[in-house]
Amino acid sequence: MEVFGREGFHAASTRSLSDAAGVNQAAIGFHFRGKEGLYLAVFEHIAERMRARVGLIAAELVSGLSAADAAPNAPDLYLEALGRLTDTMIEIMTHSESEPWARLILQEQQSPTPAFDLLFDNFMGRLLGVMTMLVSRLRPERDEATNKLAVVTILGQVLAFRAARAGIQRHMGWSDFKTEDIASIKAMVRANVAAQIRG
């Protein structure tokens, strides 16, 4: 995952892949039938880890939802849940640990291979679905398509910190994302989401 993410599919040689794993180059052919098989296996790995992580959040959130629906301050609860989601996503996008697999996902977004289906079905679709559920409860009078589009613009605000990382850091005058920077990003996105939901 690290080698593919750092060097890209083509630039990553089977030798650097096997070296990083501490095994011989021939092991790739034996275990994964070739470089491409290893690439797909990496995405299966990412998809499963993400599925577990998102699945946990989604389950927790959906169970909390039925309680929130009855509460008198339901909108506040929905908004808080959305805020916790964006906080988590910002944490992930700004953290350097996400770099390898984030690069892989971005590549797949531009020219999807069968690996993209794995990602979307296991976690992206699920995550977008949960967010849409929340936004739809906050703005039930709007049609589904509008709320789905609203979710996309929320996603974009957090995604930028991965996809346009170098440009953002140069624009902000940041050399990397410090704890206080991340805090102000979270606050800004929470405020934006609250405002755009309010309409």
Added chain:
Amino acid sequence: MEVFGREGFHAASTRSLSDAAGVNQAAIGFHFRGKEGLYLAVFEHIAERMRARVGLIAAELVSGLSAADAAPNAPDLYLEALGRLTDTMIEIMTHSESEPWARLILQEQQSPTPAFDLLFDNFMGRLLGVMTMLVSRLRPERDEATNKLAVVTILGQVLAFRAARAGIQRHMGWSDFKTEDIASIKAMVRANVAAQIRG
């Protein structure tokens, strides 16, 4: 540009590059001193085209700004200028024509080479600067850093349609971006920006 964008720097072979240009492989060495020189020349080309385009918008906008400053409805004019900017950016991001160079820029964002400086100095920085100017006039009481960050979240909302294109299309149930889809994206982003500026 097309070959590098489609295949990436490493995957693009000098032979496929020269074939696409309808010349011999040896011509790359003669004209650009090698594959890397050609790569940099592509970015010089992109940077110059963009510089011209953004420079025009920026000049027009700055000259209109002094007139707007005196107007009684100045905030409306700033917001409208910002809306025209996001409209244009959305037009570019959703258009398939931008795919080759957008891919190149995304790649550079993740692991910047000297080519990234060309891009930032010639058009990204300029564009972000103009947007920051507008946001700062709309929210003069906020400090510069906050307004710069607000610009980033606006950028993210339009950038998503390039960076997360495949996922968004699957989420929205769109096979590609139709005219009416683009119109609703523009409306959504304009509404979001207005709301988040209002606070």
Added chain:
DNA sequence: GTCTATAAAGTGATAGAC
């Protein structure tokens, strides 16, 4: 299941003809 060795194809750069 892991290794060495090697085959077969592709890579970027470049010398030299025209």
Added chain:
DNA sequence: GTCTATCACTTTATAGAC
């Protein structure tokens, strides 16, 4: 200025020893 031909090297895949 453009071509062919070729060099030196790297690539992935795989045969065969252990």
